[in-house]
Amino acid sequence: MESIPETMMAWKKTRPEFGGFELLESQVPKPNQGEVLVKTHSTSICGTDLHIWKWDDWAAENVPTGTITGHETCGTVVGLGKGVSTHQIGDKIAVECHLACWNCDRCDEGNAHICEEGEIFGVHSDGAFAQYFTIPAVNARHLPENLPLELASIQDPLGNAIHTLTGGPVKDATVAIHGLGPIGLFAVNAAKAMGAKLVIAIDWDNQTRMNLARELGADVVLGKDDDIIESVLSHTNGKGVDNSCEFSGSPTALSNTIYSTRMGGYVNILSVYGNKLTEVPMNDVVFRYLHVKGINGRKMWSTWDKMHELLSANKIDINTLVTHRINYQEYPKGVELAMSGDCGKIIMDF
Template sequence: MTAIPKTMMAWKKVASRPGGFDFVETSVPQAKPDEVLVKTHSTSICGTDLHIWKWDEWAAENVPINTTTGHETCGVVIAVGSEVTTHKVGDKIAVECHLACWDCDRCREGNAHICENGQIFGVHTNGAFAPYFTVPAINARHFPDNLTMDLASVQDPLGNAIHTLTGGPVRDATVAIHGLGPIGLFAVNVAKAMGASKVIAIDWDNQTRMQLATKLGADVVLGKGDDIVASILAHTNGQGVDNSCEFSGSPSALSNTIYSTRMGGYVNVLSVYGTTKTEVPMNDIVFRYLHLKGINGRKMWSTWETMHELISQDKVDIETIVTHRVSFNDCKLGFELAMGGDCGKVVVDF
């Protein structure tokens, strides 16, 4: 193995304005006792990275200037901290970006993804738009051999999709996926893989993504030209779906989920909304006896276990969802592609 350099060029948020990223020479981090040092293989661009690019209110409040962002990543372990017994040099890993304290009430009850003292790798701390990064060993997840390194960085959004879907019934259930960004597309594919009886995929007007949804197994694809609620009811004997998942970030789609889920059904919301107060038809939630659940991150580690079972059985079509790859030097181009929306997942290669 080649020697580890002392410095590297990292893609950092350097200015508090839209854009404001630059390549900056910085030290290669050293693994603390409980950490591993990883040579980055690839890092995919997430909607969160686009918020940081746009520098909206959320980003300005959460991301320190000079942070190396990037949290959907995979690579090879090249050094381990003095206390690490679970990993060795040469291990292939992908990152779980929720950094937990493992000591608070939430962590102890098995909800480390909502740790009271949690931070997000690549948002609150330096991440992986850089050729090397460190991460606690517990966050460096081994993955099945049949998953190639080129596709391994997307386990974060794939896990988001699985966590959201499994907030309600999937096998033999009718499922509606609202919003066909990369996570919604993963959810369409996983819902079919997990045995949903009918998958209805809904976007607003993104034709590329609507076509991808069909390729990924959606039984019905709807868009802005359709009466979404009426169409979903028509496809479910007038009852509504068993399980609605909201991935669009649009308040009108959130209302649609509530009107088009069957009595006593499940509405699982991963989306983050641009406004802090989003109106919902509350009485319908009450009288329709709906289970409405907010979803954050991935369960550590049951979501990862479900995901690895599906991957081991070759049940997820990741290749179709990764539509674009750019080299690290072309990070900006990758961000522009992702912001344009005419894509599935965009992956940056190192």
């Protein structure tokens, strides 16, 4: 067994400003009771990491300076805290980043992803832009057999996409995906994999991502030059889609979802909006009897079960979606690329 060093390299948000990260030598953490110590294989860059880089209001409220950030991660278990019987040294795992108490009313009712005492690994506490990290064993999820460790970190955004889609019907249904960032692109691919009859993929003007959506199986791709509402209606006999998913964070896209979902249909919203008081065409929600649902994280564990079923059947085209791999020392370059939008998912190797 390889020995565990005393120190490691880690990206810490040390200054409360745009950028403000330093790659520092830090202590390798020790696993507490119920935790595992993991040697990081790779961690992908998420939109949340861009908020933390930019240090917007949300980041300033949520991320203590000095935190090692990074939450979409995977690696190999190299240490076990007291009482851990579910894992062994050498196990390959990926992280569910919502840390739950497993003891509150929300956890008891099966909604641990919105635990009343919940925290997010790599946001509120140290995460995985580092060579090692500790995590509660229950959050260290074993991989489906055919998923290589190299690609395992994408289960966080893929899970977000599947959780959003499953807020409404997918099999044999008509589905519209608004916003083709990495999560929207995963949703396009997962909707096809789950048997959607028609998948309409919509971005503003990101040609790289619109092309990726075509490769990932979108039946129709729309952008700013199209009348989105008219186009969605014309592809659905004038009725609107069964299931609209919002991944853009644009208020325009949000109202488009409401106007282009069929009577009694489903609008599922994962996006975070810059303006807390985003306007919605409320009377259409009411009179058209829409089911509008906010989505957060991944259901623990039904989303993971559905995701592992799809991954085991080789139904998700991860390789097309991962457009860049970089070394962890190039994190600032990865952030720049992610902010440019000229990419799918970016993975950093450790």
